[in-house]
Amino acid sequence: MPILRRILTRLLVGIGVLWGAATLTFLAVHLIPGDTALLILGGPDARPTAETLAQVRSDYLLDQPFIVQYGSYLGNLLQGDLGQSYRLRLPVTDAIGQQIGATAALAAAAVAVALPLTLAVAVLSAQRANWIRSIVSGVEVVLAATPTFIIGFALLIVFSFSLRWFPIGGNQGMAALVLPALTLGLAIFGTLSQVLRNELEDVLEQPFILTARSRGMRDLPVRMRHALRHAAIPVMTMSGFVVAALLGGSVIVETLFSRQGIGSLTLASVYNKDLPVIIGIVLLSAAVYVVVNLVIDLLYTLIDPKVVTA
């Protein structure tokens, strides 16, 4: 059962990664200078009483040595308890749970923009005339290199401010999802499409393609059936980049489009130094990576059986 063993190993590694992420974040947060209790009580515009300050210190174990705090944190973590958000006065799991749906919808919509676009553009533009490739890759580079904020802002100016086709922001309905998904999807497409086209062009040089063509197979089926399958594997290794782009991009996109979600929560938590939530989001991101890598790993074996024996 090599597949099962692989999955099990991967899972163990994943748990190690999560533990490492939790520990590192906890340590990093602990090393940030400053009094956490004062932060919890609202920074400069606060006049908390001495009793309140003492209560906060004992509530959050801030009067305990590091090892006690870490131990308690890890113990709670094992029970699925990520602690309490300082700012929202809610369990971190609730704070994140409230927001995860909106970001998942945004991410799914962005992927729904990026993947078909990548496939269509890369497959159709590989090995075409130089001027076509120049135009297409020029557009891709611009999309990949332009900060997400600028792309989103440009879309807003054209389609919301001027044409008024879409709302300027918010989470209301599908219309409000279009521009954010485009903003995030286009940036991902810009990168993936370049990689996929390069791979396709390499594959299309291979002898077996020539063989297929000489058997009278038409151009598009050759590209779709033969070339794509081989070119897809290196592109799949980019999944980590896609996840990073989705998570990182959601911070910008959700802020720009006034959307709810993990991105907005991240920004608000960092801005307010809401440490338990920050750690929770780091863990969530790490977990997403672990799961995505596991899934990609399994997909490899489906697409390319050679991988298993490798």
Add this chain to the structure above:
Amino acid sequence: MNASVIPPARNRRQARRLTALSAVALVALVSGCAGPASSTSEATGEPVSGGVLDVSISAEPGCLDGHGISATQQQFLGRLIYDNVVTLDENGDIAPYLAESWDISEDGRTYTFHLKEGVTFSDGSPWNAEVLGQNFEHMRDPATKSPLAAAYIAPYVDGTVIDEYTFEAHLEYPYTPFLYTLAQSWLGMNSGKAIAEAPETLCQQPIGTGPFTVADYQPGQSISYTKREGYDWAPEWLEGDGEAYLDGVEVTLVSEPVIRHQSLVSGQYDLTENLAPQNAAAVQANPDFTYENLPRTGSPYVLSFNLSRAPFDDLAVRQAFAAAVDTAAVTESLGFGTYTPIDGFLSKESKYYDPTVEGTLTHDPERANQLLDDAGWSGRDGEGFRTKDGRRLVVEVPTVESSTPSPLLVQLQGEARKVGFDLRIIQLPQAQLSELRYAGDYDALAGVWHTNTTDVLFIRYHSSEITGERIGQNSSYVDDPALDELLLAARESDDGPEAEEAYSKAQHRLLEIVPGLPLYENPSQFAYAKTVHDVAVDTSHPVPVLTYAWKAE
């Protein structure tokens, strides 16, 4: 975030050029952006019932229980769902609200509140003397983690329920600001039932007696309010009766100022509670919108000097710094012409403001140089900064880190440099900043303190408010017996000529101490569509009150 694999060099150059071009094009587009072509000119007549008002706000407190937060936005949000024990009327005087009347004992230490009958919370529970007591306890319960309300009622020792609608509050010492603070949005009344049964739910599901109730709260995104059926106890100054006209209010967080402006003029929102100064001119010029720019009472924006250490322990150096800065010019450019410069330590809208303080602290670089020469800061080093005994005249100003340094501090740096100050802006994470602040490890700090009582001068400048055992707001470390006496006398005397005289003397005394450099009034800048009528403004906090606002379709 830049998502890109490294493209070939030729492409990279091209990309940068295009990005630069698109940025230029963006700016051109933004500045050439036209507002909506609609115009509304229906005569304002009878209020229309119904409709939902769409509001955008610039920040979201994360908790809606006023007792547990100190966020600025609560000034506006609190008025939607809470009522208070008392209110400030259109003249800024204490007026009945959930208390119909009150008696204050001769020694100023016992307040007897006679409460309005027949008021209910949106969970059906009644408003009565017991509930008032519960609210005082909830404010000061350490579990509430109150950063503000608890401090405002600090003199409250305990209370007695005399009968169902009579409550006696006992104070440790006479404290005239008591009623004023009870009128503030952060001190709205929560349901006693909720406080008793589930205080931890109040942040997410606050229960008040106010004109609206929270129907749905999505932290970081939106708050939906619906009209409270049967509401009938608005304060008199609102000049309305019964329930709100609006069916609801939909409040959405829109943190980007440019998007707040655009989404307002495009009609996606009817009102925004915080319009950035750079957008004020465009909205003012737009016939479809009403723009308000109202100063908040309390302490204006002040660069507070730390009097407890060099160089600002020397009065001459403080006077010199104040004379060196052209506050009018700094204010003008910072606020795009919307900020009002000020040269005293109390907002002009505050009760007992004394206009005779004006014109004392003036921009006079010559005098600044003379003062510094006389104070011994007469040397100059290689970079042109002043020195004394080989030490440079350095002023360290910590501020919260951001991608661009605070425009205010950058301008002050330039102004102070002209007379030989080396003002250094130190950007720090919030946690470290708080720690420095409470440790007194800085030369100056920029800040503001809004409250509806002139007791703000006590909060900011009384020696007992220096951070020690507890956190205080006297960040200038002013420790002046004469001033202490005046501020204590003022807070202990009833409203009237005695308080007026003490506050007037205190304001003048502050000009002699120069605990900081006053900069500009702390403004409340909001805007709304002309289709929205009867947006009232509170005198505690100059923010929109929507109780009897209505929308013409």
